[in-house]
Amino acid sequence: MKAKTVLPAVAMTAVSMVLTLAVVVMWLGRAVPWPVALVVGLGIDGGWLATLAYERRLAAQGDHNGAVTAVGWSFGALASGVLIAHALTAEESAGAWLAVAWLPIAAKALWLVHGMWERTALTPVALDAIRGIQQEARDEAAVARARLRAEAGTEETRLTAVTQAGARVARVQAKTAQTLSRAWSTLETARAGEETGRALTSVTSRVTPDVAARWELPVWGPYEPVPALEPGPALTDAALDRLVDEIRTSQDPALSYREMATRFRSVGHSASEVRLRAAWKRVVAA
Structure with a gap:
């Protein structure tokens, strides 16, 4: 990865130095002897190389100097200025020389990118x-x-x-x-239906004579449970018959067995179903 950043910077720096030296020799060689122009070109390139080497030495030590960096950019700007001035005064190929005048600045920018990579590189x-x-x-x-x-x-x-x-x-x-x-x-x-009443009458008339048969449907829906009662003293048959008769004849017409049994237990009396039904039969028969 290091070669990918340093090689382009080295190549562009070398090209920029060669172009700068050639332009200085050709441009100043008309006005002064060519050795003097060569010295001027080498001075520009030498100053650039010196500041670049010093910057690289400081970067290797993890340090940075703003003055050295400014001097390095000044040499790069000077080299670009020489190339631009030669392109503007050249009689032939002015556009070509002006197209390569940015190479010194680009070389400095590549060295800046390489320095940033070195500061952020990891093992x-x-x-x-x-x-x-x-x-x-x-x-x-x-x-x-x-x-x-x-x-x-x-x-x-x-x-x-x-x-x-x-x-x-x-x-x-x-x-x-x-x-x-x-x-x-x-x-x-x-x-x-009428047929139902007749069928009930024919069935119950032999068991409970003189009693109108009634068929009540069971309750379908919510109901309230009746609380359990404490068992009282057992009733005699005579007392049971008397209570059954009183409850049965408490309304006119007389209550059915189901209604009588419900009221009998709701008022607190207790008797087995067999005794209660036997008392009902005796009362009805009487």
Whole structure:
């Protein structure tokens, strides 16, 4: 990498010095003897080389001197000025000489670039360490991206499964509700029909004579649980018959067995279903 920056600067410096020396000899050789013109040209190139060597020595020591740099740029400007002046006064090929008049300034700029590279150059060990750090950072970033993509895919799959399961549950619930609604409608139609009343009468008249048969649909919907009651003393058959008769005949027409049983237990009385139904039969038969 060092050769890539120093070789162009050396080549352009050499070309600039040769051009400067040639122009000074040709230009001043008309007015003064050519040895004097040669000395002037060599003086310009020598001053340029001396300041350049001193700048390179300071750069190798990690130092910098602004005065030396200014003198070096002055010699470069002087060389470019000589080339420009010769191009402007030349009778032939003025454009060609003017086209190469920038070479001394370009050579100084290349040496400046080379100096900046030297101040920022790193050893191979440091470059390998930097490359390792960059590769590690790229690896970590790639792993993090892969982990995020995997987690996103897993979450998407989970949400899809939950959504599909919820949709299936909703369809089953809707289908069940529709089935229950049709069944309830059928029960209500059967309960309200005349044939149902006749069938109930023919069945219950032998068990409970003189009692109008009624068929109540069960409650479908929210309900409030009845709090549990402390069991009281067992009622005798006579007391049980008296309570059943009082509750049954508390309204006109007389209550059905289901209504009587509900009121019997709601007021705090307790009796088994077998005894309560037997008392109902005795009261109705009486």
